[in-house]
Amino acid sequence: MGIRTLFTAGVALAAIVAPQAGLAQADGAAAPAGAADNGEVVVTARRRAENVQDVPIAVSVVDSRTLDANGTFNVAKLVQIQPSLTFYSTNPRNSAANIRGLGAPFGLTNDGIEQGVGVYIDQVYNSRIAAATFDFLDVEQVEVLRGPQGTLYGKNTTAGAINITTRAPTFTFEGRAELTVGNLDYVQAKASVSGPLIDDKLAIRLAASATERRGTIYNVTSDKWVNAQNNRGFRGSLLWKATDALNLTLSADYNRQNPECCAQIYARVGSTQRPLNRQFAALAAAFNYAPPSINAFDRLTDLDSPLDAFQEIGGVSLRAEWQLGAGTLTSVSAWRFWNWGPSNDRDFIGLPITTISANPSKQNQYSQELRYAVSGDRLDYVFGLFAYHQRQHTTGTQQQGPAASRWLLNPTSANAGNPAVLDGLRSENDIWLRTTSLAAFGQLSWKVTDRLSLQPGLRVNYDRKSGSYVATVITGSGVVASCTSNNGLNSDQRGVLAPQCYDPRFSDWNVSGDFTIAYDVSDDVHAYATYAKSFKSGGINLNGLPLDNNNNPILSTATVKPEDVNHFEIGLKTQFLDRRATLNLAAFWTEISDYQANVTNNQVGVLRGYLANANKVRVRGIEADFQARATRRLNVYASGAFTDHEYVKFTDAPCPPELAGGATAGAGQTPGAPGVPGGLSPANCDISGQWLPGISKWSFSYGGEYHLPAKLFGEDGEAYVAFDGSYRSKFSSNPSRSIYTDIDGYALANVRAGFRTASGWDIFGWVRNAFDRNYYELLATQSGSTGLVVGQPADPRTYGVTAKARF
Template sequence: MSLRLLLTAAAPLALIAAHPALAAAPAAAPSVPPAATTSADADDGIILVTARHRAETSQAVPISLSVLDAAHIDRTGAFNIDRVQQLTPTLQFYSQNPRNTSLNIRGLGATLGLTNDGIEPGVGVYVDDVYYARPASATFDFLDVERVEVLRGPQGTLYGKNTTAGAINITTRPPSFDFTARGEASVGNEGFYQFKGAVSGPLSDKVAVRLAISSTNRDGNVLNAHTGKEINGQNNIGGRGQILWKPSDSVRITLAADYNRQNPDCCGFVYVRVGETQRAQNRQFNALAQTAGYTPPSTNPFARIADLDTPLRALNEVGGVSLKAVVDTGIGTVTSVTAWRFWHWDPSNDRDYTGLPVTTVSQNPSQQHQVSQELRLTHEGKTLDFTVGLFGFDQVVRTEGSQVQGSAASKWLLAPSASPTNCYNTNCLDGLSSTNSIGLRNDSVALYGQLTWKPTGSFSIQPGVRVNYDYKNGYYSSVVTNAAGAPVQFATAPAVNTSAQLSQLSQLAPENFNAIYSAWNVSYDVTASYAFNRDIHGYASYAHTFKSGGINLNGVPAAANGAPLLQFASIKPENEDHFEVGIKTQWLGRRLTINADAFRTEIHNYQALVNNGQQSALRGYVDSAPFVRVQGAEWDITLRPSPRFNAYFNGAYNDAKYIRFPAAPCPPELSGGTAVAAGQTAAPAGVPGLSPVSCDISGQRLPGISKLALSFGGEANLPVTLLSHAGEFYAGVDGNYRSSFSSNSSPSAYTWVNGYTLTNVRAGFRTEHGFDIYGWVRNAFNVGYYQQLLVGPGSTGLIVGQLGDPRTYGVTARFVL
């Protein structure tokens, strides 16, 4: 039986099981937690979560996690995961554009840089128990969210898809049988406006509905000097609908559908600096620009001026339908989640990052569809709790991309020559095109479970296991043609390529290959926890897990004759050993919460992004670093001495290194020259000459990870009566700090992002009955900072940057009925 047939068949079986006539006698009413609160907002210090698929207090769960409720998300303006990372130091979010998005926890999860659709993320994103396969989903605004739980460390024995680095568990507000409505409107500088609304109520005594919409718009905050238009704005719209059928107290069936669309003029990078490489001086950026008569419009990145001649487009659509059935039986709660989702991506990028027509087209439109089915049983008992689940997943990816070189390509990308017929002088790269076809079929099935045995009222031990099978079948095809439309191919004996063809093939090379990856894997973990008293809980855990292998769908290195090196086509799975100890404490009548943990993760065959040497467009593939280690400590401290004041101070220290990576790609200062041969010595960094074939970066920092990250803030309020309405004036501040981090897979002197601190403030008035109006300022001190630095293509030394937002300000008003 095929996986797709299995998934299709499982849904009606789950509904049959859910039928009240077949369900066991109803147990107690379903345990559905109220909206969880952050520590900063809780009056009694109790935060309810469903991280283990049952309602329990966060302090008693032996998992390192952070929880944000809707109120805290709204008040801090954290309406997407990019903003949530400013409140959660252990979370890292990087997004060159929606497709090239990396979502990491403790620095692990996805390669920093170009996304590869054949490689799976290590951080799972779940919305109402539905797994979102592609990281592009993480770029959208939250829609009618009740709470966000960030679970740190491996979670594969608890969740459908294996999540080696952690999981982001998002819960939306459910339909209610009482009429409720809420609305919110925000306006700000840079043309910012945002609207959110939701309404819920009964259709009958057994059926309730909920509808929610959201819209966010903002002008760009970077000027494209080539067009005179602002770029990097926001243009988001989304909607979600749910129908709840509750035929009895023990049965709940929810049908949900959602759609989200982004269509901004995005995503552009600004000139940051030029770093010396080992290319000949006349082929480095400054000399090339002089030859072309080109001057960047600004060499001050924080003037926020880009120069891009290719139209920018980042049309991003996601959506889907899910059916969730929850049945409380005599032995536990049975949950079935059936879902279909799609992702459509239609981009246009400027991959030479200049106003010159070097690369005039660079785009990889993609259509992806997934079907998933999860069936789970959760039991709670006096001495024994358990969760056991079966998960199936089927994904299809289709991508049709293209790249076209422009009239400036030959002189920018090729070595000068005195020969009048040389390709440099005949401009043979003008109109050179590559058309890429990429496809993937990704199937996965898993049986997972976790058992909690409580031999005493204070001690529990929790083993878990996961058996997983992955199958991936992918293909990559690239066809290269010249300006006349004739194929450009590697010659086969006895024919030889002309000098023009060799020049063209050095920039865009045809390639065609199929690859299959399949493997069974077993994960397991064990956690021991002890309650010293009501308010002090400790735990220790060990996990042996894996991140699925995959297929390189951005192309692979090729031999001199153009034949793809198929040993790079499929990628080994990561093997991970994870150790963690933690303690969760509350003091002063639960007014003070102090939680801390220490962890160490060792990874063999770490999936790292490397550059394949193409010069005209930066393309990468994934290879395995032999051994990586990540270790550190985290803490969450919250204080609420009275209802009039709360404060928090959270932090993460992370020491993340390549322990062994002797044959890594070299940074730009050790790239671009003639490859060193046996007996030769490479030139010093940044000096033209011989370049090493590879570099030993053992002991150096993993990309994207700050050694120290902090978030801190607080809020104070004063009760008042305003216009006969009882309420409170309040003022709050939220800040976050990140120390410096490497922005390149092989650390480079040119791509370190300096540490920075961001500060957000707010002040307003809210009533006891759900009305709230306040003013806000984000990045109040207008700190200039980079989200990411990139190495421009071709070893020219160009470094470009993605800027963080400048100071923004505005007003928000909301109501709840």
């Protein structure tokens, strides 16, 4: 049965599920997410509503009030209050969300692999991580689940899941409005309205948001500020209580971004093994070139190619929740699209080396999930079926400019001094991806005694990927070369842009599962231990393949193996001081064989990396989450994570830039010293025992709020002041750790103060990055081992005022 057929069947089920079942709740609806009347935090992490302290999973919950107060308007901002979550993005397409350092390879995105962290919005899986770059829109709460979740969620998630729940339509009229203004010409507006269309039967909710902000980096070439924000979002949902036992929710959303973004700029220069006259300083001098500043935090650049990060994402979903027998049958049918229209400057400086680098892409996905969940006196269980299909088409372009020959070619080549050899050399890529995923999953929780529970889970998964990569190269004089006929190119041209065509395929079945033992030490102390065996689907390389010595693609690198995950975890969830304080602890040990690493391609003209399997990696650590209502007027919180991480075995990894760029050492030859120009470079490096990229050993978030009764303009309310801090220790920003790309640790501080009323008004001033800390989000190297290191400076100090109202 085809995926579209399953999707259609799911829609039909959602629309015509029989309404004869008995009433399970007074209103026929599932319990809402968020805080219950008794102050407990209710989550749906296990696909049923329950107190977060009773869930034997490491899960953190952030409600809408906390999100708004901290200025956490997307996943990228969420990392400052979630120590185990990291998010890296050089532009929306090249983004990665990782939990405990795992999830997606660090570096440029390769569309042929899966994300290890699932992003779910109202139970709909979003295959494109770009969804995480959009503003949160009318969000009720965000749950961050740490560790494998494949026996509970439709798409396999080997590292964790970000479960976002939006506000549901209501049968009483309500509205919300919010306006924020700040420095950097920052303006953000949000509004939502909800109410009944037909009393007790049909309700509607509409929401919209808009964000504008001037860029943080000034481009002296274009006379514009870049790395700006320009976001629009719309969302609507209809809730129909078809019967006392059947609810149908139809949702649609559309989001658009169109900022002048995303610049990575000169950060520093390091020495490689490339001959000295081919390294950055000598090459720049040959063109009488100097960057506008050698201090990235002057926030100046001279990029000479247009920047654009246009994207739109949206879709429609239909969710049916039917009280059937002792449980709830849920159907979630969804269609989503993503359109991406970028323009980048991939030489990172103001010389015409690479004048065009753009990979516009269009994607459609269909998903269908059927799930039945029962909560009983002794047995709770969930089982379900999931089907997913994705089609993606990318049409990429890369074009070289008049400076390319001198910059990219070996000076011993007769063509190095001839700009015409590479000027106008252009690669036009036509890339297709089709992905199908089918799964059956389930989890059982058996209450052996009033205190002891056993929880086994199982997942059977089938994945199939097929791709097509065709690169046609056209010279500046108009000669066309394809993978079947490239005689029109000389060896220098093929070494920079080579015609390629290949059709990678991957398919595989796997069985995974987990087993949890949970024990209630007391009513307020809960312990658990978990073992999970998980897999991340194999992948295909769709960024082009590395070339052999004859400049032909190495077809053996077209596919990568699945990741094989073994995960162990123990946890303790406690409350004390009459439940005014909560302390949760978790310790974990995760080992991955055939880890999917995004590795740097050191060929001279290649801008993108490719995927490879590292033999084995290990991540282990301890996490703590604490929060307390210290007094009637003071709330405090602190969270921390210690994460030890390493490549256990990766013997044939790409070398870091200080061990690259020279002639490859042959058998019996000794590679040169790191960073010494003109030395021999090893063909590959053994980085066993080294750090994984993107992971800090220590990370913390902490803060608190103090409030007291007050009156403003005759209105009773409370005044408050709050502080939120975070810290991350040093981490590597290169797949193979380099002396040039470690990012030093940094601490951030945010403060706010305001006045709010019980009637729904809240006005506060805020300062983020209060001490104007200079730090990099990412560092990367220029292709070709020139020694140039480019960086992405994070936001400077920002400040502003927010006014919110509920009615």
